Amino acid sequence: MSLQSGAASPEANGTPAERPRPVPEATVSRLAVYLRVLGELREAGVETVSSEELAGASGVNSAKLRKDLSYLGSYGVRGVGYDVASLQDRLQGELGMDHRQSVALVGVGNLGHALAGYTGFAGRGFPVSALFDVDDALVGTEINGIRVRHVREIPEVCAADGVTIGMVATPGPAAQAVCDLLVAGGVQSILNFAPVLLAVPDDVEVRKVDLSVELQVLAFHVARRHTGATAVTDKTNESVVS
Amino acid sequence: MSLQSGAASPEANGTPAERPRPVPEATVSRLAVYLRVLGELREAGVETVSSEELAGASGVNSAKLRKDLSYLGSYGVRGVGYDVASLQDRLQGELGMDHRQSVALVGVGNLGHALAGYTGFAGRGFPVSALFDVDDALVGTEINGIRVRHVREIPEVCAADGVTIGMVATPGPAAQAVCDLLVAGGVQSILNFAPVLLAVPDDVEVRKVDLSVELQVLAFHVARRHTGATAVTDKTNESVVS
DNA sequence: TGCTGTGAAAGTCTTCACAGCC
DNA sequence: GGCTGTGAAGACTTTCACAGCA
Numbered sequence: 001m002s003l004q005s006g007a008a009s010p011e012a013n014g015t016p017a018e019r020p021r022p023v024p025e026a027t028v029s030r031l032a033v034y035l036r037v038l039g040e041l042r043e044a045g046v047e048t049v050s051s052e053e054l055a056g057a058s059g060v061n062s063a064k065l066r067k068d069l070s071y072l073g074s075y076g077v078r079g080v081g082y083d084v085a086s087l088q089d090r091l092q093g094e095l096g097m098d099h100r101q102s103v104a105l106v107g108v109g110n111l112g113h114a115l116a117g118y119t120g121f122a123g124r125g126f127p128v129s130a131l132f133d134v135d136d137a138l139v140g141t142e143i144n145g146i147r148v149r150h151v152r153e154i155p156e157v158c159a160a161d162g163v164t165i166g167m168v169a170t171p172g173p174a175a176q177a178v179c180d181l182l183v184a185g186g187v188q189s190i191l192n193f194a195p196v197l198l199a200v201p202d203d204v205e206v207r208k209v210d211l212s213v214e215l216q217v218l219a220f221h222v223a224r225r226h227t228g229a230t231a232v233t234d235k236t237n238e239s240v241v242s
Numbered sequence: 243m244s245l246q247s248g249a250a251s252p253e254a255n256g257t258p259a260e261r262p263r264p265v266p267e268a269t270v271s272r273l274a275v276y277l278r279v280l281g282e283l284r285e286a287g288v289e290t291v292s293s294e295e296l297a298g299a300s301g302v303n304s305a306k307l308r309k310d311l312s313y314l315g316s317y318g319v320r321g322v323g324y325d326v327a328s329l330q331d332r333l334q335g336e337l338g339m340d341h342r343q344s345v346a347l348v349g350v351g352n353l354g355h356a357l358a359g360y361t362g363f364a365g366r367g368f369p370v371s372a373l374f375d376v377d378d379a380l381v382g383t384e385i386n387g388i389r390v391r392h393v394r395e396i397p398e399v400c401a402a403d404g405v406t407i408g409m410v411a412t413p414g415p416a417a418q419a420v421c422d423l424l425v426a427g428g429v430q431s432i433l434n435f436a437p438v439l440l441a442v443p444d445d446v447e448v449r450k451v452d453l454s455v456e457l458q459v460l461a462f463h464v465a466r467r468h469t470g471a472t473a474v475t476d477k478t479n480e481s482v483v484s
Numbered sequence: 485t486g487c488t489g490t491g492a493a494a495g496t497c498t499t500c501a502c503a504g505c506c
Numbered sequence: 507g508g509c510t511g512t513g514a515a516g517a518c519t520t521t522c523a524c525a526g527c528a
Binding site: 292293294304308309311312316318319320321322323324 | 508
């Protein structure tokens with residue numbers, strides 16, 4: 001597997017720290033949440049928001065939010081708060097939404113079909129631009145106006161379209177082969193819904209969404225409640241397991 | 243070592259300290275992954291597995307795996323490895339799979355319909371036992387042999403069926419109301435697919451699956467690759483949604 | 485006055501490295 | 507010899523608390 005960490009961090013070039021930008025991984029996923037909330041606020045006509053308000057609407061505490069935003073530089077006004085529109089722009093840039101993103105989805109069976117029809121993606125800047133499946137009964141059909149192609153066309157189409165993100169929604173056994181085709185097409189970011197571990201080159205990033213794992217984590221807590229173990233602390237008023 | 247002295251243990255009820263069990267949250271979701279892999283190994287007839295092998299197949303390193311398993315007690319044999327069957331049993335118990343789990347799904351639109359038909363849930367011990375929607379065109383139809391009921395029946399049905407986990411797959415604006423109904427039905431664990439923050443009582447646990455956030459995290463890394471910044475910190479290439 | 489930005493402290497998670505047992 | 511279980515070190519993340527600015 002490509003799990004072996006390399007040796008020590010090979011980062012030792014002469015470039016001095018230009019700007020403050022070592023955004024922690026944990027922060028990145030929260031930035032995406034803040035961005036969604038900012039969109040809602042803007043929609044509602046709100047022009048300025050305090051860290052307290054934005055944090056509350058995002059399900060985190062305000063200190064964390066301020067720390068998160070501080071990695072992008074200073075965008076708030078002391079005594080006032082943040083300008084909704086400009087913070088939204090800043091986050092969009094940081095999250096790569098100023099580059100054009102185009103998404104390919106492989107596997108339009110049960111789950112894949114739903115993902116293909118999910119309006120939330122396009123609405124948030126991730127239009128699904130290509131669909132693929134192995135099943136000849138599905139190839140040629142259209143979903144949401146997009147024609148389903150055969151998986152063998154993946155490398156060519158992805159390269160031609162400049163697909164930046166691939167979603168794998170095939171059954172487990174097919175996932176690795178599909179993943180290889182995406183990589184062959186130059187895709188460097190993959191969201192994997194299949195319950196298998198994908199092997200990829202080091203320069204390709206994979207995130208995994210495993211719904212059964214989510215359920216099992218919940219089941220664990222159900223079981224714990226029944227096993228007498230008393231409720232675990234709780235300082236936050238709003239508890240969202242992130 | 244973990245718990246500092248000072249304040250006396252607040253746990254002072256009649257129940258004596260049963261077992262050593264402070265399983266960290268981060269460990270729990272990995273246990274679910276190990277459990278899946280163990281199932282595959284058993285299927286394949288493998289009887290014994292080393293931490294190195296199981297870790298490799300799960301996408302983590304072996305030290306982490308051993309540490310994770312150590313929270314459950316000692317189930318391996320030095321010089322040999324772990325017995326697949328008995329470790330599987332142990333994990334199943336720990337993850338609450340010896341209790342009966344029953345899942346209610348609310349919202350059988352686009353995504354919900356797919357989730358209702360997803361065979362992976364039943365196959366992994368989470369049979370979806372009830373479906374709900376507001377749409378009268380859907381109420382009364384059957385998916386996978388289960389009849390869709392009106393959301394107003396949620397509290398009654400959940401209480402009667404002993405539903406332990408609720409899945410919310412409605413559009414955002416409807417999610418909070420649906421959540422309240424689930425809570426009224428006694429559901430204490432909720433998996434939320436709607437892009438909103440759910441407010442719940444302290445004794446109810448919510449986990450959120452936000453697909454747009456996943457895409458945005460990937461987009462961030464796409465953008466970073468283009469911004470020259472070479473790969474940094476990130477050693478793992480397979481990440482589990484948190 | 486009110487709220488941001490941030491060092492420093494506290495807490496959590498991961499990795500190392502090796503003692504101990506088969 | 508081989509592999510588990512685990513203290514201790516290290517890395518990362520969250521929280522605290524307050525200086526500093528509009």
